[in-house]
Amino acid sequence: MIRDTTWGAKLWPAAVWAVIGFFVVNLLALIATVIVSSFGRRWLGTWLPAEWTTRWYVSAWNEFQLADILVVTFQVVGLVVLISGLIGVPAAYALARRNFPGKKLVMILFLLPLLVPPITFGIPLATVLYRAELAGSLSGVVLANLVPTVPFVILVMIPFIEQIDERIEQAARVFGASTLQLFVHVLLPLLLPGILAALLLVLVRTIAMFELTFLTAGPTSQTLVVSLYYAVFASGVRAVQSIDAMAVIYMVTSLIWLLIALRFVNPTQIVARAKQTPRA
Amino acid sequence: MSIHAGQFRELRLERLGRTFGGVAALRDVSLSIAQGEFIALLGPSGCGKSTTLNILAGLLAATSGSIFLDERRIDSLRPEQRGFGMVFQNYALFPHMSVAKNIGFGLAMRGIARDEIARRVGETVALVHLQGQEHKLPGQLSGGQQQRVAIARAIIIEPPLVLMDEPLSNLDAKLRLEMRAEIKRIHQTLGATTIYVTHDQEEALSLADRIVVLKDGVVRQVGAPDALYARPDHLDVAAFMGFRNVISGTVSRQDGDLAGLTVAGGKQVSGQARGRLAMSQKAVMAVRPEDMTPSPDGPIRAKIISSEFRGREFVGFAMSEEGAALAFVSDHPLTNGARIQLAADPMRAVVFPEVS
Amino acid sequence: MVPASQSAERRSILALLSGHGLDGLTLLVVPALLLVLGLFIYPFAYGLWLSLTPKAGGILANYATFFSDPFLYETIAKTLWLSLPVTLLNLVMAVPIALRVRLMRRQRLLTTILVIPITLGTVLVAEGMITYFGPQGWFNRVLLWLHLTSGPVKLTYNYWGVFLSLLITGFPFTFLLTLSYLSGVEAALEQAAATLGAGSWQRFRHVLFPLILPGLAITFCLSFVQAFSVFPSAVLLGAPAGPTRVISIAAYQAAFEQFDYSLASAIAIIMAVIQLGIVVAVLAARTLIYRGPAGGGKG
Numbered sequence: 001m002i003r004d005t006t007w008g009a010k011l012w013p014a015a016v017w018a019v020i021g022f023f024v025v026n027l028l029a030l031i032a033t034v035i036v037s038s039f040g041r042r043w044l045g046t047w048l049p050a051e052w053t054t055r056w057y058v059s060a061w062n063e064f065q066l067a068d069i070l071v072v073t074f075q076v077v078g079l080v081v082l083i084s085g086l087i088g089v090p091a092a093y094a095l096a097r098r099n100f101p102g103k104k105l106v107m108i109l110f111l112l113p114l115l116v117p118p119i120t121f122g123i124p125l126a127t128v129l130y131r132a133e134l135a136g137s138l139s140g141v142v143l144a145n146l147v148p149t150v151p152f153v154i155l156v157m158i159p160f161i162e163q164i165d166e167r168i169e170q171a172a173r174v175f176g177a178s179t180l181q182l183f184v185h186v187l188l189p190l191l192l193p194g195i196l197a198a199l200l201l202v203l204v205r206t207i208a209m210f211e212l213t214f215l216t217a218g219p220t221s222q223t224l225v226v227s228l229y230y231a232v233f234a235s236g237v238r239a240v241q242s243i244d245a246m247a248v249i250y251m252v253t254s255l256i257w258l259l260i261a262l263r264f265v266n267p268t269q270i271v272a273r274a275k276q277t278p279r280a
Numbered sequence: 281m282s283i284h285a286g287q288f289r290e291l292r293l294e295r296l297g298r299t300f301g302g303v304a305a306l307r308d309v310s311l312s313i314a315q316g317e318f319i320a321l322l323g324p325s326g327c328g329k330s331t332t333l334n335i336l337a338g339l340l341a342a343t344s345g346s347i348f349l350d351e352r353r354i355d356s357l358r359p360e361q362r363g364f365g366m367v368f369q370n371y372a373l374f375p376h377m378s379v380a381k382n383i384g385f386g387l388a389m390r391g392i393a394r395d396e397i398a399r400r401v402g403e404t405v406a407l408v409h410l411q412g413q414e415h416k417l418p419g420q421l422s423g424g425q426q427q428r429v430a431i432a433r434a435i436i437i438e439p440p441l442v443l444m445d446e447p448l449s450n451l452d453a454k455l456r457l458e459m460r461a462e463i464k465r466i467h468q469t470l471g472a473t474t475i476y477v478t479h480d481q482e483e484a485l486s487l488a489d490r491i492v493v494l495k496d497g498v499v500r501q502v503g504a505p506d507a508l509y510a511r512p513d514h515l516d517v518a519a520f521m522g523f524r525n526v527i528s529g530t531v532s533r534q535d536g537d538l539a540g541l542t543v544a545g546g547k548q549v550s551g552q553a554r555g556r557l558a559m560s561q562k563a564v565m566a567v568r569p570e571d572m573t574p575s576p577d578g579p580i581r582a583k584i585i586s587s588e589f590r591g592r593e594f595v596g597f598a599m600s601e602e603g604a605a606l607a608f609v610s611d612h613p614l615t616n617g618a619r620i621q622l623a624a625d626p627m628r629a630v631v632f633p634e635v636s
Numbered sequence: 637m638v639p640a641s642q643s644a645e646r647r648s649i650l651a652l653l654s655g656h657g658l659d660g661l662t663l664l665v666v667p668a669l670l671l672v673l674g675l676f677i678y679p680f681a682y683g684l685w686l687s688l689t690p691k692a693g694g695i696l697a698n699y700a701t702f703f704s705d706p707f708l709y710e711t712i713a714k715t716l717w718l719s720l721p722v723t724l725l726n727l728v729m730a731v732p733i734a735l736r737v738r739l740m741r742r743q744r745l746l747t748t749i750l751v752i753p754i755t756l757g758t759v760l761v762a763e764g765m766i767t768y769f770g771p772q773g774w775f776n777r778v779l780l781w782l783h784l785t786s787g788p789v790k791l792t793y794n795y796w797g798v799f800l801s802l803l804i805t806g807f808p809f810t811f812l813l814t815l816s817y818l819s820g821v822e823a824a825l826e827q828a829a830a831t832l833g834a835g836s837w838q839r840f841r842h843v844l845f846p847l848i849l850p851g852l853a854i855t856f857c858l859s860f861v862q863a864f865s866v867f868p869s870a871v872l873l874g875a876p877a878g879p880t881r882v883i884s885i886a887a888y889q890a891a892f893e894q895f896d897y898s899l900a901s902a903i904a905i906i907m908a909v910i911q912l913g914i915v916v917a918v919l920a921a922r923t924l925i926y927r928g929p930a931g932g933g934k935g
Contacts, residue, residue, distance in 0.1 A: 026775070113672060115861065121676060123903075128679040247763050255752070370822075372824035374825060
């Protein structure tokens with residue numbers, strides 16, 4: 001890029017890097033605090049705990065019934081991923097391949113649940129689910145979580161499908177492929193990387209989705225992040241280290257999937273859909 | 281006309297080099313350019329021509345060597361301090377500014393008064409024939425018009441040097457010819473020293489006063505278009521200048537500038553000697569398709585593979601006995617598979633020592 | 637009517653529909669559409685209706701209650717007082733940092749680190765912050781060790797706790813969006829400006845900034861809407877009865893503590909209207925600025 005050797009030009013990057021460094025160091029130290037605390041027997045008024053232990057993990061596991069919570073979490077996440085794939089991918093395919101009257105309106109409709117924050121639409125949604133006697137159960141939690149994830153899959157998949165040349169499918173037809181053969185031998189292999197990326201992102205987002213699950217879950221349908229919230233909310237009842245141990249388990253669950261997802265997507269894609277070129 | 285070219289006597293590049301991650305993209309490029317010259321940097325992609333241009337513009341730092349504008353060393357200056365005009369490959373017009381604002385940008389950056397800018401923008405718009413388009417946005421212009429804006433924007437600042445990076449490569453064939461003529465006209469009007477990067481030898485030959493042929497980051501030859509066209513110094517330069525046929529043999533005769541080669545089949549061909557040749561040395565002769573024709577006693581024996589009708593003549597493709605692909609012209613139709621004997625014009629063929 | 641002509645008519649209707657892009661394939665949109673209509677649009681409509689049918693009083697009684705009770709209407713100011721400064725700070729920091737990071741060849745490590753707080757979410761960040769920024773936490777220990785303060789700085793269970801949590805989860809989001817917009821600007825445009833004599837500030841002022849302005853406006857909207865709907869960290873890290881009693885807490889308490897779904901829906905609608913209002917204002921301002929003199933000229 002362009003070299004700049006003036007005084008201000010040297011001072012400026014230094015200041016920028018200092019801010020980035022300060023942010024990253026504090027972020028990592030914050031995470032490290034949780035991990036260190038979860039392994040400390042007691043930690044009061046010192047830089048590091050005096051003694052180390054793993055017993056908080058045992059007590060967290062038992063006190064918070066983490067086995068049950070993890071089962072529920074994976075049920076919710078698994079169902080959300082599966083259903084958003086099944087509903088979202090075909091819809092994305094149709095939207096990428098067809099132009100029909102009202103398509104713009106449909107696109108806005110799919111954009112809205114991603115733009116409106118979950119707490120805003122979560123309260124009316126929870127109200128409706130309570131009236132329908134679905135809230136409090138696993139199915140209610142799954143339904144609520146589908147509201148942002150299905151549009152997410154659609155909006156991630158549309159550009160991916162659009163960049164696959166439609167003539168490839170036409171060529172397969174010309175060479176005699178039936179609809180099923182076309183799907184299995186041509187479409188699926190081409191779409192798989194995109195589907196995988198979209199669903200991994202859905203997985204990561206659903207594990208961390210607090211508001212919707214919090215508003216619709218009952219005592220038997222809490223996911224890990226909601227249980228963590230209740231544990232922190234009622235802190236004082238349990239030992240801090242026990243809550244920290246639970247937080248570490250939550251972090252591991254979520255970051256493993258993030259690492260897997262980052263093998264397929266660029267970190268920027270987690271917030272932005274793709275590289276957009278602003279046009280005047 | 282009050283737009284001028286910036287004044288200087290000599291622009292000197294001294295042993296410029298650039299490496300990318302340990303790989304040399306440019307090695308020891310030295311060149312001296314006089315005021316008003318039109319220089320073409322010619323070569324295949326990856327030859328270092330764009331690297332050279334970017335180093336001149338200040339967009340890329342050289343890893344070695346220096347650049348002098350008269351006595352002033354300029355290679356450590358930032359691009360905005362050099363004051364050179366540059367025309368980018370895809371024009372790089374500011375999409376949010378009108379044509380007039382785009383053209384006046386360089387003057388505005390120099391803090392020139394608004395009415396002065398308006399006056400000079402008006403003149404430049406007239407020079408590049410863009411009257412009536414001043415208030416449009418670049419997105420509303422055709423490719424050729426965008427090109428004119430890009431040129432106007434570069435010359436309005438009266439730069440000592442105008443740099444052009446493959447400016448015609450995004451245009452279709454017809455527009456390319458039209459804009460080539462425009463670039464030539466504007467250069468002749470202003471006399472601005474121009475360095476023009478291209479991979480198209482025809483463009484370089486038609487526009488430049490001097491052509492610099494680059495290959496693998498090294499200058500292979502510098503010369504006037506006619507000299508380069510007739511007498512390339514190296515086989516690779518020859519190949520780039522359209523000498524498509526390469527015939528190998530052994531040096532068997534030397535007569536002033538003319539060298540004779542004995543080729544497969546024992547007969548002799550001859551051409552202009554380029555570089556040091558010794559008797560019995562292995563050498564190659566290069567010749568353009570249009571300088572090779574069928575002849576009953578031609579020294580080169582080959583078998584016709586295919587032929588194309590080109591209107592004025594036929595172009596034949598043949599395989600020589602030693603397995604070289606040859607192209608030649610013929611004034612009569614050719615039969616595929618037939619054996620043929622070919623002769624080359626010795627005044628228009630060149631002989632190089634074979635590089636091992 | 638004979639069956640043959642019936643089927644022919646049927647076929648021509650199908651052909652007409654498919655001419656408009658409506659065929660079997662288009663129907664694949666229907667399940668997703670039903671889901672969004674049923675679980676997003678319908679609840680909003682239902683919520684609007686519910687908010688207009690209060691437990692007692694006329695149709696606007698809930699809204700009257702909200703705007704007459706300071707304990708309720710003050711949540712708007714409190715939420716704006718948190719979300720606007722944080723969003724502005726995030727954006728003001730994100731632009732120069734993204735300008736620099738854009739030039740980095742290995743951005744991936746940094747972007748990966750920054751994605752972590754977004755992935756972990758506000759609950760975990762709040763949980764970690766309680767210890768880290770607490771009076772005994774590493775942050776205060778370093779300040780004391782460097783003699784920057786005489787006693788621990790109170791950064792939890794108050795306004796600043798929530799502010800910091802919105803910074804930690806919000807900045808990476810704002811930054812990554814800004815970075816993606818900046819990467820979309822063709823590098824040659826900046827180079828062209830440089831060859832025309834524009835210094836680094838002028839390049840930013842006249843070329844980069846106007847080009848990313850539409851993107852920045854959208855980034856501001858998305859970041860603001862997220863910050864405005866702050867919930868878990870305001871409860872866990874703030875003073876949820878005092879300065880950080882944000883509007884989502886009021887809505888939650890109405891619904892799940894007082895079981896007044898009607899009032900809760902009214903508050904949710906008010907939230908949505910405020911968010912929409914700010915978004916519309918920013919986008920309208922963007923249109924005004926972008927069509928205006930920012931297109932070049934003298935600065």
